[in-house]
Amino acid sequence: xxxxxxxxxxxxxxxxxxxxxxxxxRLPHIWCPGCGLGIVTKCLVEGIKRSGIPADRHVVxxxxxxxxxxxGYLNLDTYHTTHGRAVAFATGIKIANPDLEVTVVSGDxxxxxxxxxxxxxxxxxxxxxxxxxVNNFNYGMTGGQFGATTPTGAKTSTTPYxxxxxxxxxxxxxxxxxxxxxxxxxxxxxRQLLKAMQRAFQVQGLAFIEIVSPCPPTFGELNNFDDGHxxxxxxxxxxxxxxxxxLSKIGLxxxxxxxxxxxxxxDMKKPTxxxxxxxxxxxxxxxxx
Ligand code: SF4
Numbered sequence: 001x002x003x004x005x006x007x008x009x010x011x012x013x014x015x016x017x018x019x020x021x022x023x024x025x026r027l028p029h030i031w032c033p034g035c036g037l038g039i040v041t042k043c044l045v046e047g048i049k050r051s052g053i054p055a056d057r058h059v060v061x062x063x064x065x066x067x068x069x070x071x072g073y074l075n076l077d078t079y080h081t082t083h084g085r086a087v088a089f090a091t092g093i094k095i096a097n098p099d100l101e102v103t104v105v106s107g108d109x110x111x112x113x114x115x116x117x118x119x120x121x122x123x124x125x126x127x128x129x130x131x132x133x134v135n136n137f138n139y140g141m142t143g144g145q146f147g148a149t150t151p152t153g154a155k156t157s158t159t160p161y162x163x164x165x166x167x168x169x170x171x172x173x174x175x176x177x178x179x180x181x182x183x184x185x186x187x188x189x190x191r192q193l194l195k196a197m198q199r200a201f202q203v204q205g206l207a208f209i210e211i212v213s214p215c216p217p218t219f220g221e222l223n224n225f226d227d228g229h230x231x232x233x234x235x236x237x238x239x240x241x242x243x244x245x246x247l248s249k250i251g252l253x254x255x256x257x258x259x260x261x262x263x264x265x266x267d268m269k270k271p272t273x274x275x276x277x278x279x280x281x282x283x284x285x286x287x288x289x
Contacts, residue, residue, distance in 0.1 A: 021045045021055060023075050030069060034220075034228015036187035036213030040134055041070050043190060044105060047197030048076070051101070059102045061090040063110035066141045066215075067134035070105050084114025087122045090129050098274050101201060103130040108149040109139045112168055116148070123177035123206050125273040130200040131208045135170060136215035137254060144218025151254050155222040169251040170210045175266050180205030182266040184250075186212040186235040189262060196264060205272045212252070212260060223254060235260060 002015040016022070022045065031037045048058050060078045062068035063086035071078035081089045086104045094102045104111075111119050111133050122129060138156045139145040146156040146163050149170065153162045175182050181203040185193040193211060200207035214220060214231035225231045234256045243263040250261040271279075 018045050018049060021048060021075050023073055026073050029073060031066060032215075032217050034214055034216040034231070035066070036136070036211070036215075036228075037067060037070060037134065039187040039190060040067070040105070040132070040193075040211055040213065041073060043194045043197055044070065044103075044132070045074065046194055047201065050194075050198055051201040053101045053201060057099065057101050059090075059093055059100050061086045061093070061102065061104050063104075063106045063115060064141075065107040065110050065139065066136075067105060067107035067213075068110060084110055084116075085118065086110065087115055087118040087129070087131065091118075091122055091125075091127055094127055094129060095273075098128070101130075102128075103132065103200075105132045105134070107140075108133060108135040108137065108170075109147045112148045112170070120173075120177045123174060123179045123208070126178060126180060126205045126270060126276075127273045128204055129206055130197075130203075131206065132197070132200075132211060133170065133208070134211045134213045136213045136219055137252075138215060138219040140215045140218050144215075144222065150219075151252055154219070154254060156219065157222070167251065169247070171250060171265055172247040174208045174210075175247050178206075178270075179208045179266065180268055180270055180272075181207035181264075182247075183208070183264045184210040184212065184262050186239055186260060186262060187214065188232050188235040188239070192241075192262070199264070199267065203267070204275075205270060212262075219254075 002013045005012045058076050060071040062071045064083040086106045090102045090104045137150050144157040146159045148168050150163045151167050171182050171184050183196040196209050214228045216228040220231050239260045239262050241263050245261045
């Protein structure tokens with residue numbers, strides 16, 4: 001029961017309107033000042049509330065890393081799994097109980113480095129999952145090492161002279177693998193991100209959102225962003241919304257003023273894993289009659 005106090009004639013409650021979906025006893029969170037993960041958590045909680053799907057049908061799964069701490073703050077059925085295995089774990093949940101609304105929230109390192117194979121095969125099968133990938137371009141939790149999404153030329157703790165490898169263009173790769181829904185937003189696009197999450201909860205099939213997010217103490221500091229605010233300024237000033245962008249051309253350099261192309265790129269109806277399976281079983285049954 002919320003306690004309401006009157007301060008200068010204004011009512012103050014000791015509860016937040018979304019407290020029912022949060023494990024307030026786990027707060028304060030562990031994230032650094034200027035990190036984008038608080039914004040992602042806020043959008044996720046709000047999206048779940050607005051989805052119209054009862055909270056007891058939502059399941060949120062993560063792997064390992066800073067982003068993977070999000071489910072621990074949610075008052076839902078949540079699972080913090082081993083590194084890179086969140087999508088495989090979520091696939092098992094969805095196959096065991098298709099009525100559940102299963103969401104994976106994890107980082108670029110977890111989803112694209114360690115767990116890349118699980119991800120592309122879940123997309124190929126078009127399993128009805130939501131995958132929200134927080135891309136901060138490095139392994140923030142373990143000291144800022146480079147990974148598969150670190151832009152070419154960017155500095156990290158393990159590429160002090162700049163990364164000489166090519167990096168994944170996430171929406172292009174996800175679209176090519178066959179996802180039903182593909183979007184990219186940054187943490188400055190709070191309303192668009194929330195709407196994209198709401199849409200992902202409606203989509204039948206795999207819905208994927210890349211969330212470009214600041215990691216000020218590791219990636220930011222080594223790449224000329226003074227603080228989290230500077231990274232958000234870059235997101236604000238250089239993002240270009242283009243739902244019809246040529247996905248092959250929207251790789252990220254993270255060097256101002258190079259653009260960050262954002263949008264809801266793909267939203268299509270295609271058969272899901274469960275629909276294909278049902279069709280096959282029905283065809284086999286009708287043949288055996
Ligand atoms: Fe956020 Fe980066 Fe700090 Fe991790 S290391 S909590 S991603 S700012």
